[in-house]
Amino acid sequence: MVPQATPDSYYGRPILKQPTWKTPDVPLYLFLGGLAGASSVLAEGAALTGRPELERVARVAAGAGAGLGTVALIHDLHRPERFLNMLRVFKPTSPLSVGSWVLAPFGTLSGASAASAVTGWLPRAGRVAGAGAAALGPALATYTGALLANTAVPAWHEAHRELPYVFAGSGATAAGGLACMLVPPAQAGPARRMLAAGALMELAAAERVTHRLGLVSEPYQQGRPGRLMRTARVLTALGGSAALVAGRRSRTVSVVAGAACVAASVMTRFGVFEAGLASARDPRYVVEPQRARLRARHEEAAATMAR
Template sequence: MVEDVEFTSYYGRPIVKAPPWGDEIGTYLFLGGLAGGSSLLGFGAQLTDRPGLRIASRMTAIAATGIGGAALVADLGRPERFLNMMRVVKVSSPMSLGTWILSGFGVGSGVTFAIELDRITGEKLLPLGPLRKVLHAMETPAAVESAFFATPLAAYTAVLLGATAVPTWNAAGRNGLPYVFVSSASMAAGGAAMALAPVAETGPARLLALAGTAGEAYAMSAMRKRMHPAEIDPLDDGEPGHKLHRAEKLLIAGAVGAAAVEVGARVFAKKLGGGWKTRAVLRGLSVVSGAALAAASAYTRFGVLEAGIESTKDPRHVVEPQRARLEERRARGITDDSITTGR
């Protein structure tokens, strides 16, 4: 009998070097998605005349952009490194494109934030003078520009992770991680709006959140089915696994709560006359459900980030999938395109 194979590497060092990314990058992954989804909600609220939802979404978008950008710069170590990446546009580099996506998004979000701040303060805080009309005239173009970059902002980080040699990230990126991240962003943005905006105006936010929960659950399941077991293990084990399991539980709880608020807002509020008790119950449930959905999105991002880092520590996560892909190519008769696929 042959003993079980024990995967090792030279001098006991990992085959793939783990990226030096910590909580700053996890924070940026989450807040980037939140900002993108909130911008889309804010634009929709503007078009449908929902001022409460519009203000909450735009404030969330600019806050998430600012904090997320600060976390990204903190990870880079020196602020000028971010500016250096803007010297060129490299289409083949997700990091280069991501820098321009974040910058373009930030401009539109900043303009809409300034407009909302000017409105909230009664046009007294910002000393704009004759430029006030110019600023407010830019509202729709700025909202369109921000919405244009919103989806790429939510998705490009998944492409960036998938472009690395980190086993779990690379496999996830090939098999649907961008869909997971876009769905997660929708869930986070819808949840944040549910918690911050009036219940009467958050119908679109609830629908976006429910669509995001369904999309994340399906995309995550489909992604796992297409990955090798050794690439999936880091998503299930240790602290990354705990985070992703918490995300699943919060996702379910938040979705149930959002559905209950939607039914309550459409049916029970009308039947009961919309009394203060009914409004208070719906408001409380909306806040709790929205917070649960946003937390689920955060756990998903941090879980995926940490799972990738863990996958670099065990050579098995690198070797087993490679051997499986090699055998699959040989089974299809591909044996003459390189030395490694020949017998």
């Protein structure tokens, strides 16, 4: 009997080429995009319900998040013209192309809305710009999950059903947490509710990622990515519970819970990113799922023939 091979390379070369995206540029871009997108939605809700302090903070968070995220993305690309080149073509089947076309107008609209909120100039124009940013916000907060899942990296690709929900929940948690830190508790009710809803979504989706994927779940549970993901889940659960239960009565609790949720959101993005890199380095996560799918197809074909 010939023992089953355990490949670690393909003719001396890695089976899967690792992503060239850099740390911390790309994980920070993932975090800032989620924060900005969710903050734009929170700002519009605050405007509709007459909470001016919450609206101002959320609009500034959306504009600053989009601006800093764009800087991180361009720094990873090395040359600004590479980002502009992505806008030359709109390709609906490419998450990267769609995301570029979402980021560009969102950054403009959220920046204009933030400037109006801070200076008080052109309030009507700022309000319209804020509404436009809010319309694009959910797409900005979630497209990066689809972007990672659209690669061949096993830990990202196999989690294609969950990553958009993880990123949506993480973005909402960060936006709500930041608002709880900076806004008086009396006006921060929508922020607390967004934080709690985002925490529930993120925890549920992250739980599926760490258990549904079988072997490919290991990078999310081991090493540095595992520590980041576990710490993020604990901080999200504690911060979300504290903000919802006691955040209205105590400014201190609101600030601490919000800071914990923002930190958890950062850790989630770094954990997901580093788990993907770890899965690309280990050939087991490339070969074993392929073998499992092949066995399943053979068993299905045999069952069909038996009928």
